[in-house]
Amino acid sequence: MGPLEGSTLYVCPRCLESRTVAGACPRCGVQRVRCHPGDPDDPCRRPLMDAQGKVLTRAPLWWLRHTVSRLARRWEEE
Numbered sequence: 001m002g003p004l005e006g007s008t009l010y011v012c013p014r015c016l017e018s019r020t021v022a023g024a025c026p027r028c029g030v031q032r033v034r035c036h037p038g039d040p041d042d043p044c045r046r047p048l049m050d051a052q053g054k055v056l057t058r059a060p061l062w063w064l065r066h067t068v069s070r071l072a073r074r075w076e077e078e
């Protein structure tokens with residue numbers, strides 16, 4: 001079990017800055033969104049990659065699931 005086990009993160013939807021507390025983003029002022037990224041070794045923490053291992057997004061999969069879950073699910077099924 002890692003130190004982030006069961007933790008909650010608050011992530012800015014615009015610049016993806018993450019904090020452990022809720023509130024507005026200090027960079028752009030957007031209210032951060034609560035997320036549950038899972039265990040440190042959870043595969044959903046890695047960015048989305050295609051079959052050749054090319055990274056498709058800079059954001060980790062858990063974030064994509066949170067924001068564009070329907071699209072991310074379709075990518076995972078391909």
Ligand SMILES: [Zn+2]
Pocket residue numbers: 012013014015016017025026027028029030
């Ligand atoms: Zn921001």
